[in-house]
Amino acid sequence: MKNTPWLVIGAGAIGLFWACKLEKLGNKVHLVYRSESPGKKITLESLTDEDGQQQVSVSKHKIKSFKAEELTDQYDKVLICTKSFDLKNAFSQVAAHVSDQANIACLCNGIGAQAELQNILLETQTLWAGTTSEGVLKIEANHIKHTGLGDTYFGEWQQTTPAKSFPIESLTVANIHQRMIEKLAVNAVINPITAIFNIHNGDILNEEFKPLIDATLSELSNVFTHPKFSYSQESQHLTQENLKNRVNTIAQLTRLNRSSMHEDLRLQRQTENSFISGFLLENSPIELPVQRLLYDGVAFSEQREEVKKKLLSLS
Numbered sequence: 001m002k003n004t005p006w007l008v009i010g011a012g013a014i015g016l017f018w019a020c021k022l023e024k025l026g027n028k029v030h031l032v033y034r035s036e037s038p039g040k041k042i043t044l045e046s047l048t049d050e051d052g053q054q055q056v057s058v059s060k061h062k063i064k065s066f067k068a069e070e071l072t073d074q075y076d077k078v079l080i081c082t083k084s085f086d087l088k089n090a091f092s093q094v095a096a097h098v099s100d101q102a103n104i105a106c107l108c109n110g111i112g113a114q115a116e117l118q119n120i121l122l123e124t125q126t127l128w129a130g131t132t133s134e135g136v137l138k139i140e141a142n143h144i145k146h147t148g149l150g151d152t153y154f155g156e157w158q159q160t161t162p163a164k165s166f167p168i169e170s171l172t173v174a175n176i177h178q179r180m181i182e183k184l185a186v187n188a189v190i191n192p193i194t195a196i197f198n199i200h201n202g203d204i205l206n207e208e209f210k211p212l213i214d215a216t217l218s219e220l221s222n223v224f225t226h227p228k229f230s231y232s233q234e235s236q237h238l239t240q241e242n243l244k245n246r247v248n249t250i251a252q253l254t255r256l257n258r259s260s261m262h263e264d265l266r267l268q269r270q271t272e273n274s275f276i277s278g279f280l281l282e283n284s285p286i287e288l289p290v291q292r293l294l295y296d297g298v299a300f301s302e303q304r305e306e307v308k309k310k311l312l313s314l315s
């Protein structure tokens with residue numbers, strides 16, 4: 001299987017990063033782009049941890065890129081690196097080139113898009129949901145910068161017995177739903193607050209945002225520990241204290257970065273709001289007034305100033 005190419009879909013920051021990473025691991029890679037061709041060579045400025053010291057190295061990767069309609073091969077390993085709202089369509093475009101027994105992995109933030117994708121796969125195909133805490137910035141069509149070291153995990157979306165192993169065995173985990181809900185929890189705090197207030201991730205730790213952060217965390221821990229929450233088995237451990245530690249750590253580690261939602265609002269692009277706050281609002285067994293305000297503040301620009309005032313007056 002190793003010599004059949006990986007099909008990576010999406011030539012954004014994460015797609016280019018994974019195309020380079022898979023190639024470095026000795027795989028052949030075919031990359032599908034939508035609007036902007038990355039050309040034949042991708043430059044990766046990568047970070048590595050050498051005995052606790054972060055080192056930067058620059059490497060060039062020869063990767064074959066295609067538009068979906070130019071594909072001719074059949075693929076048995078697919079990695080989709082689009083935003084959550086594009087996931088299902090991105091797969092549909094290449095579905096005729098994906099084998100019946102294929103492993104299909106996705107790496108998008110939020111929850112909801114994975115189930116939409118599962119619904120259109122064949123029973124014989126395996127969906128691997130992924131989460132990543134790597135930070136990657138796309139500088140040009142063929143140039144990316146690794147801005148934060150992180151971990152990536154994949155797990156079967158629908159568990160099978162015996163459990164299968166992801167084509168890159170070391171990245172396989174059994175508890176992907178737990179990891180996804182943990183990531184969602186962090187995104188449901190940092191992303192909307194940084195986007196609405198137009199601030200960097202580290203700024204949410206400032207004193208002026210403390211009552212808002214506390215109110216957001218308290219409400220989230222009430223959902224996550226609620227026995228009727230659809231993910232309750234995977235989220236019981238997310239108490240207010242546990243959430244606070246997670247959010248503070250990520251805000252600190254990425255303090256100088258803009259969150260993806262902040263960047264999307266700033267550049268007037270579609271956000272992943274529906275798959276983060278939207279997922280929580282749809283699936284919570286209790287009312288979530290703070291998360292509702294955050295959702296509205298991101299979704300409706302005309303309400304943003306009013307939402308900001310309400311959020312800052314929370315105690």
Ligand SMILES: NC(=O)C1=CN([C@@H]2O[C@H](COP(=O)(O)OP(=O)(O)OC[C@H]3O[C@@H](n4cnc5c(N)ncnc54)[C@H](OP(=O)(O)O)[C@@H]3O)[C@@H](O)[C@H]2O)C=CC1
Nearest residue numbers: 010011012013014033034035082083086090108109135136
């Ligand atoms: N960047 C990061 O550091 C991190 C990102 N993530 C998550 O990873 C996911 C990807 O993020 P990121 O790479 O930054 O996002 P980008 O917006 O940079 O990239 C997404 C890419 O998908 C492409 N795409 C969308 N639909 C299709 C399609 N039908 N066919 C081919 N390509 C398509 C887009 O093309 P086009 O250029 O035409 O829009 C775009 O290039 C998101 O869910 C994000 O939240 C998670 C952690 C960190």
Ligand SMILES: CC(C)(CO)C(=O)C(=O)O
Nearest residue numbers: 190250254258259260261
């Ligand atoms: C973890 C965080 C908040 C890092 O910026 C992120 O995942 C995002 O921006 O979407």
